[in-house]
Amino acid sequence: MALQEEFEKQGNWLFTYRSFLPIIILLIGTVFYLRTELYPETFFLEETPYEIYFERLCLFISLFGLVIRIYTVGHTSANTSGRNTTEQIADSINTTGIYSLVRHPLYLGNFFMWLGIALLCGNIWFVIIFCLFYWVYYERIMFAEEQFLRKKFGENYIEWSEKTPAFIPNLKFKNFVKPGLQFSWKKVLKKEKNGLAAVFLIFAFFDVIGELIERHTHFDYFLILVCIATFFLYLILKYLKKHTNILNESGR
Template sequence: MALQEEFEQQGVWLFKYRGTLPVLILLIGMGIYAYAALHPELFLIQDPEIKNYFLLFCVAISLFGQYIRAYTVGHTPKNTSGRNTGKQLADTLNTTGIYSTVRHPLYVGNFFMWLGPALLTENTWFIVAFVLFYWVYYERIMFAEEQFLRRKFGDVYTSWAEKTPAFIPSFKNFVKPKLSFSWKKVLKKEKNGFAAIFIIFCAFDVIAEFLKGTRDFNIYLIVAAAISIVLYLILKALKKSSLLKLKEDR
């Protein structure tokens, strides 16, 4: 099998599990963080005050990734840029808004969302391994997606792809989004990611404190995680209600 077909097959398979396989890396990171909590000398940052600021920085990195995803999803039409895992979907080709600056904005957002917890470990080797894993993992997925789009949209796709970078944004050719921003779409599609950010950071802190036996939990993370869970449950309950019903669903 030629590498082109092999990469595409790998990408299609990874696409189906792109929301679950990275969890394995997260669990490894959590284990590294817990081990370092038992051996504090392994942490790069020793000053408690600086450590608190660094935690905020890591959370901000993840929230920045969530913002990229929210901005992307909020400006896109139905059956594009979603969390579908069964198969590729693209009724139309997105080429305006954030898609005029980068071809895979959702994966850019994912990178920053996962980068936050990776940085929190303060383990240089793990952070480097995470970046390499993400590169190889999502490179295959992006390749498979682009093969699908190339076949479906032909020259329209290749013309757009030639002037739009794959992963590192370029704003010189920015085009205003065709569709207005939809908060309803964001609340329906991105509630999982927002809740996951605070739950993950809270889990890092709680597990480390339990292992140390200090029980000096970060109350702000616990409150933020609790609020995000409540919001998730509310939005989940309202998902099919008229309050969050989108025009294209009517």
């Protein structure tokens, strides 16, 4: 099998099972986080007044990634950017909005969401391993997606891809093209409720286990309250999505 076909085959397989990647990262990250809490001397900010600021920075990075996803999803039409796992789907090419700056903004958003969590673990080697693993993993997926789009849309796709970087955005905003669709909060609430709840749940989880290991009760109650609020919001949105048409929007 030629390398190109092998990359595409691997990418399609990884695309199908990409929802398991967060579980792997979380499990490994938890081990490193526990190690940092048990051996605070391994992380220079552990048990210092600056630790809380570092944790807030990590949360900000994760939320920044979520904002990228929200902006991306909010301006896309149906059957383009989504969470489908069975096969590649694309009724059209997204070329406006953030897609005029980067070809894979959702994966860019995912990277920042998980980078914040990786940094929170307080181990530089885990951060480096995460970055390398993420790149190898998603490089295959991006390759497979682009092969699919190239075959389906031909020259239209090639023309757009030649002037738009794959992963690192083109920050020359003179190339920015206004989104073709208005922002849809309904689509965002329907599609991104998982990410919002997951970010605060993971950060609250790490905060609680960290305090318990140190035999402290200085819990971050603000973080815990936001975690509870986003969890209930997730349940409400999940119910609305399953049992009503409130979040449905034609063409989105």
